[in-house]
Amino acid sequence: MSKKPVITSLQLLMMAVGSALVFPYTFMPILDSQPGNQDVWIVLFLGFVYVLIINAPMLYLMNKFRGISINDTFDITFGKALGKIAIIPFVLFFLYCYIACIVIIAMFINIYLFPDTPTWGLLIYVVVPVIYASYKGAGTIGRLAFFLVPFTIITIVLFFIFGFKLMDFNVLQPILADSTFLQLNWGAFLTAARYSEILIFFVFSYYLTEKSSINKTYASALTVFAVCFFLMLLPTILVLGVEYAKHSWNPYYSFTSQIEALGFLERMQSINILAWFPISLLKLTMYNYMASTVFADLVKVKSHRYFVAPLAIVGAIISLLPIINNENTVSLLQSDQVFPWVIFPVTFIIPLISLIVYLIRRKKINTIIKQRTEPKELTSNNN
Numbered sequence: 001m002s003k004k005p006v007i008t009s010l011q012l013l014m015m016a017v018g019s020a021l022v023f024p025y026t027f028m029p030i031l032d033s034q035p036g037n038q039d040v041w042i043v044l045f046l047g048f049v050y051v052l053i054i055n056a057p058m059l060y061l062m063n064k065f066r067g068i069s070i071n072d073t074f075d076i077t078f079g080k081a082l083g084k085i086a087i088i089p090f091v092l093f094f095l096y097c098y099i100a101c102i103v104i105i106a107m108f109i110n111i112y113l114f115p116d117t118p119t120w121g122l123l124i125y126v127v128v129p130v131i132y133a134s135y136k137g138a139g140t141i142g143r144l145a146f147f148l149v150p151f152t153i154i155t156i157v158l159f160f161i162f163g164f165k166l167m168d169f170n171v172l173q174p175i176l177a178d179s180t181f182l183q184l185n186w187g188a189f190l191t192a193a194r195y196s197e198i199l200i201f202f203v204f205s206y207y208l209t210e211k212s213s214i215n216k217t218y219a220s221a222l223t224v225f226a227v228c229f230f231l232m233l234l235p236t237i238l239v240l241g242v243e244y245a246k247h248s249w250n251p252y253y254s255f256t257s258q259i260e261a262l263g264f265l266e267r268m269q270s271i272n273i274l275a276w277f278p279i280s281l282l283k284l285t286m287y288n289y290m291a292s293t294v295f296a297d298l299v300k301v302k303s304h305r306y307f308v309a310p311l312a313i314v315g316a317i318i319s320l321l322p323i324i325n326n327e328n329t330v331s332l333l334q335s336d337q338v339f340p341w342v343i344f345p346v347t348f349i350i351p352l353i354s355l356i357v358y359l360i361r362r363k364k365i366n367t368i369i370k371q372r373t374e375p376k377e378l379t380s381n382n383n
Contacts, residue, residue, distance in 0.1 A: 007208060008146075012212075015142060016197040016221040017221050023334075027251075028251050035184060038175070044233055054193065054195070068369065070090065071298060093342065102319045103330055104330055106325070119320060130288055133285040152276070159256055160232075190336045194340050195347070200290070292304040
């Protein structure tokens, strides 16, 4: 029997933060949500209140089923047959997110970096490291996040500092004059509904060291992401203006192209790419791994490794289809009409139903959980 890999709370924190930063770094969808004006920063902070509400059922389940995998969580809650049915949407979502992310990443590279390079050539450089890291497993992914994500966070802080002199704070005025209460809350809800990183906690908390707190790690990850997001959003709208930022395919990249440092360092957006590309690969790796490992457990295959390469290759092939690989499709995929409504069922609706079933069957389920976890505790005490 192979030993279960272990990740630390800091590694899990970096995994969640790195994944969450990819989309603001790439296309900053909050600018397209209501109210779409100078009050977008209010939408951001209000959005994190909705994130806490949406994530609450899944966070509760993670704590109750600590040390039990996502597949076993649903098997114990619903029973074997219904548990398998309940887990299928998660596998499909992980695969969907992998494909959507790889399409968006390839489109960004084609538009801003290598417009003359064929997409299939770019995908080779994307898919190969993703397959390797996903194949190596949770421990390797955690260590990669620990080294890659801090660099991205540092670049965000530096871009904010170097861009401060260009910021026009008059852009934020008049505050709340052009927004309604309903618009602010609707925009905040749609922004929060895009936050899928709670699923990273759901899958990878199984590997979290026993002394680590899920709640503290989650709260820390959400706080770091909120601060980084604010440090990205504020200078983007203050330097570019709200209207220009809304119509830019990658507003944060456009902002960084305006920055020069120390009076002689120009073309600072190259640092943006150095920070963005590794965490994009990290995000793809995590979703490939989650799809592979959850599917392997679903079909009772011992190792996720059998599915890593096939899922990665199939996802790359699908992303090359003309109906998928075009700007209209990418714009639709990243829009409020699609993305929040794909994420919301797996981050809130299914976990809420699971929580209700757990509360109804609490005594029986707690007995099963105790039986599953007690042998480990007894073994640990004997040692």
